[in-house]
Amino acid sequence: xxxxxxxxxxxxxxxxxxxxxxxxxxxxxxxxxxxxxxxxxxxxxxxxxxxxxxxxxxxxxxxxxxxxxxxxxxxxxxxx
Numbered sequence: 001x002x003x004x005x006x007x008x009x010x011x012x013x014x015x016x017x018x019x020x021x022x023x024x025x026x027x028x029x030x031x032x033x034x035x036x037x038x039x040x041x042x043x044x045x046x047x048x049x050x051x052x053x054x055x056x057x058x059x060x061x062x063x064x065x066x067x068x069x070x071x072x073x074x075x076x077x078x079x080x
Contacts, residue, residue, distance in 0.1 A: 033059035
């Protein structure tokens with residue numbers, strides 16, 4: 001946390017420092033909810049079912065709150 005951030009005290013945030021050398025031809029594309037679900041190793045059917053009852057913002061949150069099962073498996077394998 002930046003020392004300039006005041007948390008729980010209503011303080012002001014410090015402005016972001018602009019980079020002096022900025023390339024104007026660089027474009028950043030936001031991932032779609034479908035791509036986020038794919039990165040988290042969900043199958044297409046799970047994504048389609050989630051789309052039926054959730055907004056795109058909620059889909060991003062759900063993908064972000066998940067963990068790839070294979071990654072968790074290998075973490076536990078290293079621990080035990």
